[in-house]
Amino acid sequence: MMDDTDPFLSLDPQGADWDRLRATGHHLLDMMFDNLRDIREQPVWQPLPTDIRSGFRDAPVPDHGMDIAAFGEAFREQVLPYSVGNRHPGFMGWVHGGGTPVGMLAEMLAAGLNANLGGRDHAPVEVERMVIRWAATLMGFPDTASGLFVTGSSIANFIAVIVASRSAEDGLSLREHGVGRRSLVGYAARSAHGCVSRAFDLAGLGSDALRLVPLDGSFRMDTAALRTMIAADRKAGLEPFLVVGTAGTVDVGAIDSLNTIAKIASEEKLWFHVDGAFGAMAALSPDFRKALSGLEKADSLAFDFHKWAQVPYDAGCVIVRDPARHAAAFAQTLSYLSREDRGVAAGAPWFCDLGPDLSRGFRALKVWATLSVYGTDQLGRMVDHCCAVARHLASRVSSEPALELMAPVTLDIVCFRLLDPALTDEQLDHLNGEVVKDVQESGLAVPSTTRVNGRLVIRAAIVNHRTMAADVDRMVDAVLSLAAKRRSGLSA
Numbered sequence: 001m002m003d004d005t006d007p008f009l010s011l012d013p014q015g016a017d018w019d020r021l022r023a024t025g026h027h028l029l030d031m032m033f034d035n036l037r038d039i040r041e042q043p044v045w046q047p048l049p050t051d052i053r054s055g056f057r058d059a060p061v062p063d064h065g066m067d068i069a070a071f072g073e074a075f076r077e078q079v080l081p082y083s084v085g086n087r088h089p090g091f092m093g094w095v096h097g098g099g100t101p102v103g104m105l106a107e108m109l110a111a112g113l114n115a116n117l118g119g120r121d122h123a124p125v126e127v128e129r130m131v132i133r134w135a136a137t138l139m140g141f142p143d144t145a146s147g148l149f150v151t152g153s154s155i156a157n158f159i160a161v162i163v164a165s166r167s168a169e170d171g172l173s174l175r176e177h178g179v180g181r182r183s184l185v186g187y188a189a190r191s192a193h194g195c196v197s198r199a200f201d202l203a204g205l206g207s208d209a210l211r212l213v214p215l216d217g218s219f220r221m222d223t224a225a226l227r228t229m230i231a232a233d234r235k236a237g238l239e240p241f242l243v244v245g246t247a248g249t250v251d252v253g254a255i256d257s258l259n260t261i262a263k264i265a266s267e268e269k270l271w272f273h274v275d276g277a278f279g280a281m282a283a284l285s286p287d288f289r290k291a292l293s294g295l296e297k298a299d300s301l302a303f304d305f306h307k308w309a310q311v312p313y314d315a316g317c318v319i320v321r322d323p324a325r326h327a328a329a330f331a332q333t334l335s336y337l338s339r340e341d342r343g344v345a346a347g348a349p350w351f352c353d354l355g356p357d358l359s360r361g362f363r364a365l366k367v368w369a370t371l372s373v374y375g376t377d378q379l380g381r382m383v384d385h386c387c388a389v390a391r392h393l394a395s396r397v398s399s400e401p402a403l404e405l406m407a408p409v410t411l412d413i414v415c416f417r418l419l420d421p422a423l424t425d426e427q428l429d430h431l432n433g434e435v436v437k438d439v440q441e442s443g444l445a446v447p448s449t450t451r452v453n454g455r456l457v458i459r460a461a462i463v464n465h466r467t468m469a470a471d472v473d474r475m476v477d478a479v480l481s482l483a484a485k486r487r488s489g490l491s492a
């Protein structure tokens with residue numbers, strides 16, 4: 001006879017254990033609030049101590065459980081101080097959003113609800129549809145556009161490449177027969193993020209099928225070269241199907257001429273996709289929205305809420321203007337996933353019809369919470385502020401004889417470089433790279449590096465709502481003093 005009353009059968013607490021769990025939960029929540037409130041007092045980043053690292057690497061699979069309070073303590077000691085640092089105002093590396101306490105709470109609510117948004121008929125699915133509609137409206141797309149939340153822009157761009165290729169002439173046959181002997185080719189500027197060429201690779205088109213268009217003098221796609229390349233490829237018997245414009249290039253934050261690309265795409269009958277990973281969020285600001293003109297003409301758009309919109313990781317999004325094309329690229333009929341006219345299995349189309357994932361979490365909740373609690377007006381002011389801090393940094397760089405600004409500042413990215421007439425370009429590359437590591441290890445700031453016109457540069461992306469002018473000044477001071485220290489060490 002089966003005994004269902006054994007308290008250990010459930011993973012939930014029993015009786016008074018709920019009170020202990022509640023007390024621990026409140027304590028952990030307070031710990032995170034305190035930690036966020038005092039974030040400025042911590043180093044931006046510090047290396048993980050060797051003993052903690054080897055503890056993770058050597059830890060056996062736990063066969064006996066531990067108290068949640070002890071687990072919380074392990075997190076506080078071993079993880080909390082050693083994260084990448086993107087919540088800190090001194091973090092300016094790569095393109096990392098800072099997160100918010102509101103997003104943190106929403107993540108907790110989503111985990112508590114434990115909803116699966118692959119499909120079916122429930123409120124979380126309607127929330128995701130609502131937030132997709134808001135996003136479409138913000139970006140100037142019709143509110144009938146379809147879309148879904150994904151991990152990030154890498155996957156959002158991949159989904160767009162899939163939809164675009166299946167929207168090409170006879171493209172739906174790719175679903176059963178693969179690419180075969182077809183030579184579908186697409187175009188993006190040389191400055192496009194690496195995930196676009198990876199999307200071509202993953203889609204089975206091959207990364208060579210993404211033609212890289214040269215840049216003009218403003219780090220934007222040379223659209224005359226685009227026309228020439230399309231014509232040459234057609235002449236060679238290839239099948240151009242897609243052009244990708246970038247709104248906010250990862251290296252310098254440039255915005256391709258989206259109107260011109262839209263015109264070329266329409267004349268050439270190509271799918272027009274925009275990678276707006278972080279830059280599309282400039283749409284939140286009435287001042288910067290103009291710079292995105294043409295984005296609203298795109299057939300599809302990839303962007304992230306986890307970057308400039310400050311939603312905690314991860315929250316990428318893809319929007320497709322034509323819902324039928326979107327669904328045609330992914331929809332599948334499986335008997336165990338049959339869609340019904342009523343009951344839990346109603347509500348078609350399901351999100352699993354719009355991308356590769358079946359099971360999906362409730363990412364939309366933290367985006368809903370962020371947009372609702374802050375409103376687009378406050379988020380727009382935050383975007384303006386980040387751009388103002390970037391301009392402040394650019395003018396500080398220009399005022400320092402030992403530094404050189406390496407690209408114009410369009411949005412929130414500043415690229416600069418230490419100068420030294422006594423050093424060759426290669427030696428300067430090395431110096432700049434080493435000084436960035438010195439600054440990171442100092443815990444004062446975290447810039448990163450990239451290459452501009454072939455030269456290694458220091459790159460600061462002001463994507464964190466907590467970053468102020470004083471923080472970028474502190475970063476520049478650190479660059480200058482650690483460079484001086486390195487030079488005196490070398491000459492000593």
Ligand SMILES: Cc1ncc(COP(=O)(O)O)c(C=O)c1O
Pocket residue numbers: 094095151152153154155193195246248249250275276277278304316
């Ligand atoms: C322009 C651009 N596209 C795509 C990506 C990839 O986005 P994710 O990291 O969310 O996958 C990035 C990341 O920084 C980016 O800047």
